[in-house]
Amino acid sequence: MGVESTVDAEAPLEAEVRAAYLDGVATDVALGDRARELFTAAGLSDVRTRRYHHEKRVEPPYDEGDLQDAARKASGAGLADHETELRRALGDEGYDDVRRRWREMGREVVRAMQEERYRRVELVPFDVTVGRVPAATGNGSEDGAGPPNRSPGEN
Numbered sequence: 001m002g003v004e005s006t007v008d009a010e011a012p013l014e015a016e017v018r019a020a021y022l023d024g025v026a027t028d029v030a031l032g033d034r035a036r037e038l039f040t041a042a043g044l045s046d047v048r049t050r051r052y053h054h055e056k057r058v059e060p061p062y063d064e065g066d067l068q069d070a071a072r073k074a075s076g077a078g079l080a081d082h083e084t085e086l087r088r089a090l091g092d093e094g095y096d097d098v099r100r101r102w103r104e105m106g107r108e109v110v111r112a113m114q115e116e117r118y119r120r121v122e123l124v125p126f127d128v129t130v131g132r133v134p135a136a137t138g139n140g141s142e143d144g145a146g147p148p149n150r151s152p153g154e155n
Helices: 010-024 034-041 063-073 085-116
Strands: 004-007 045-058 120-132
Touching: 004 010, 010 085, 034 045, 034 120, 063 085
Parallel strands: none
Antiparallel strands: 004 120, 045 120
């Protein structure tokens, strides 16, 4: 994931918080490179993965969602949603420090939006993995992949 922002502190602070969240979460939240292996182990064939990128832009004119996001940054509410995971990774003092810096950055975002000089681009890569289920046998179809062959009028 990549972030570019006209607020200098935003991109590095988001990267720091994202890394802390991943360290503090109690489960592996990223399937990642294991998807192909798991699909193959499940018996799928012709397994392929393709990477896509979703781009989210924030620029004037700002919509209501953009304004709400900025307010959540300035208040620290966005971090509070993941406080447990972040405290687990950062400790109490580390969390308090990140929250202070996050709110400071959020206030700068709000100021920049008020002056219509805030721009942000977030590029989120995501992978789609697909595979073929092996053809079933004994269902009456010629290739084993479709419905049984029936004569007209048969149920």
